[in-house]
Amino acid sequence: MTETIDQTTPIPVLRLEDIVKTFPGVRALDGVSLTILPGEVHALMGENGAGKSTLMKVLGGIHQPDEGQIIVAEQPVVMSGPLDAKAKGIVFIHQELSLADELSVAENIYLGELPRKRFGLVDWAELEAKTNAILEKLKVGFNAKTRVGDLSIANQQMVEIARALTVDAKAVIFDEPTASLTDAEKVVLFEVISDLQEQGVGIAYISHRMEEIFKITDRISVLRDGQYQGTVNTADTNEENVTQMMIGRKLDLSRNEAHHELGEVALEVRGLSCGSLFEDVNFEVRRGEVVGFYGLVGAGRTEIAETLFGLRNPTSGSIFLDGAEVAITSPHDAIERGISLVPEDRKGQGLVLGMNCRDNMTLPQVDDLKAGPFVADGAEIAIFDQYRDKLDIRTPGWKQLVGNLSGGNQQKIVIGKWLSMRPNVLIVDEPTRGIDVGSKAEIHNLLRDLAAQGYAVIVISSEMPEVLHVADRIVAMYSGRIMRTFTSEEVTEENLIAAISGLNTEKVA
Structure with a gap:
């Protein structure tokens, strides 16, 4: 043609x-x-x-x-x-x-x-x-x-x-x-x-x-x-x-209006601050819920995620998991407590592009998969096969280099890597950056499905349609502070834009 x-x-x-x-x-x-x-x-x-x-x-x-x-x-x-x-x-x-x-x-x-x-x-x-x-x-x-x-x-x-x-x-x-x-x-x-x-x-x-x-x-x-x-x-x-x-098909581009039963509070943050990056942050995430963080570049969204994952040390405030206060000073602490982070830069921080799909998928748990001094190939392949099927990862097989996959399938590898650790809280930063519209829909559906399975999910996104589509509640941030938290029923494009533009809470409301 x-x-x-x-x-x-x-x-x-x-x-x-x-x-x-x-x-x-x-x-x-x-x-x-x-x-x-x-x-x-x-x-x-x-x-x-x-x-x-x-x-x-x-x-x-x-x-x-x-x-x-x-x-x-x-x-x-x-x-x-x-x-x-x-x-x-x-x-x-x-x-x-x-x-x-x-x-x-x-x-x-x-x-x-x-x-x-x-x-x-x-x-x-x-x-x-x-x-x-x-x-x-x-x-x-x-x-x-x-x-x-x-x-x-x-x-x-x-x-x-x-x-x-x-x-x-x-x-x-x-x-x-x-x-x-x-x-x-x-x-x-x-x-x-x-x-x-x-x-x-x-x-x-x-x-x-x-x-x-x-x-x-x-x-x-x-x-x-x-x-x-x-x-x-x-x-x-x-x-x-x-x-x-x-x-070759239509996509559901509508806002999220799905409703399902929410579980107990999995993660609660009280008065969390990190220098000049963000200040006095308070929010909670329940099991079965997707909480979206939306704001302009520099609003502090990614920095909050990095603090929860132990990449930054807070200057004040508290983090609670299942009602118990925890101290998270490193990614190892976060992983041990069931917090996983899918980073914004999946190629630079989430994957080793020169390694195959299986090894990327099992990288955080290599020590747990050892049989004597060696890693058990069978156990690694079993994990890869499970999450390849569960997430519909399109690859010829586990030996394929991750660098040869499409952006959407690379993102699924990163998500599968952390799901295989059975986290309590899954944080996903810019989940569809650089991904085509068809794969975006798959990632959005995957995040909603994970919430329906009982995961507590945090989604950080710079795209308003994305947070409107996937989130049950949306946290609007401006200059390191939470301006307002919206439910999916009350949020509009207008009041969300007003909130991330720094208008005071009364005006936003």
């Missing part, structure tokens, strides 16, 4: 026509076409494994297509690699950062293209001036000489974006560019994208965030199982229709 272009349409800056790419046993791309017009933002959507990454690797010259062709400014081209693509005006901004921590911002931005003086010496003054001019456009709080390793992840992402502004780009491909950005930084990014549009640059925008797609894009193309499903004008469609194109 090929995208059709009206005769009155401007000449595309980039076309991919009938791209086919096959790996051993897998047809990753099956006749995929994509057209990027000058000055448009064109979303490329699909579930994890739909073929988006493979298509971009073909465009970047990392993979050569088995069939089909790439056309830039109406000229067929062969991409020999990312630098060749960049020379032809195709610039990539990757979700996975590819920066050298020990080098300066300027050196990272112009790596391989440093301005030179006589005898091949680097022209440091020109390099700094060119870099600072770009950084000024991005309105960032650092300069050309800043060491990249000293920047936050969000600012490192802005350095990646700055690279796109160093060339006369015909098309810029953004791959999940806002995954690490604050709301203020997103605004700047969208302004940069708008500026590129005005210059006639075509934008390919890959994201799982529906609100962004419908805010900034002009058209949406969808892949499913390596096949092109169609292109629609963003203004002429809605989230439900795009979702159905992506997964």
